[in-house]
Amino acid sequence: MSIPGGVRQEIPFLDLGAVNSAHRTGLENAFKRVLEGGWYIMGRELAAFEEEFAAYCGARHAIGVGNGLDALHLILRAYGIGAGDEVIVPANTYIATWLAVSYAGATPVPVEPDAATCNLDPALIEAAVTPRTKAIMAVHLYGQPADMDRINEVAARHGLKVIEDAAQAHGARYKGRRAGSLGDAAGFSFYPGKNLGALGDGGAVTTDDGALAEQIRVLRNYGSKVKYYNDVKGFNSRLDELQAALLREKLTTLDGDNRHRAEMASLYLSRLQESGVVLPVVPDWAEPVWHLFVVRSKRRDELQQHLSRCGVGTVIHYPIPPHLQPAYAELELGEGCFPRTESIHREVLSLPMGPTLTTDDVGYVCDAINNFYSESR
């Protein structure tokens, strides 16, 4: 197969070294501040980051925690959701959404996505509600906000909490409002590859609910408000001073980075219009942040091999849905239980995307995809 333009380029799926090198001076200053400050856990950097991130999301409170999974888990714990309870989760998500429910001791109840947006289908939620249902976990998958008004409506009818899994959606807007302010509480991840990524693990909860915020502050720090006085059996899940300081620096360019992703996404959308791939659908109320640019193809594996030969890095998010993972064998949900989810997993391919991706890169990737289809037409 020919390589477009005859020149082989190397376009990585995501170049984190380049992303963070763009912040070299700011990150080094942040590191020095923490090094010389001599205080490494639960200090000024964390307090400042929490304030800045809450303001960014349009939420009253932000609480830094160890990672995104803990953020979701601690929200459920703080609401007292546990053994005997059910939580509605998307069938089509990263397994962490489900694991948070399992760690709390509750049971994840999967619901199929909308076939076009790949996010939780609000029309299918009600049928999954039982007297044990306590909450709906809505994921803004790939950085595309879920249809929150309709999800909140169903929740209100049944007295359920709505928890956003915003791990892929820092800055995304739904009808003008930011992810992290669209439900009762939200969990964020600052895993290095996320739109707001630390240089290690990190996470946060955002909420307008002061009592919930207080409870999460207690749970993340051994269940204690006053050092060595423990009210409940808590956890050790804190966002450390160093990561908080680095995140404060990176938060300053998040909007610019997200705008760049959006420009690259619209370029992909126009250049791939006539290709054979199915393109992401953006409802008119959504302002996605393009954590991932995910196309679909019935010939996904061949396309991925072709792109790899052209020097283009791609990733499959995700190859196996949670209900078919051995980890969830206990639910006895076999092949065929969630056909929309299963076909998504067979067809999706994430193209290169990130703040350092260039117009030329996108042009090269699109040429490679268009060649793949024209040669085999």
Ligand SMILES: *Cc1c(COP(=O)(O)O)cnc(C)c1O
């Ligand atoms: C990354 C991610 C998480 C978990 O975040 P960690 O920081 O890796 O624990 C949860 N949900 C979704 C949808 C994610 O993409």
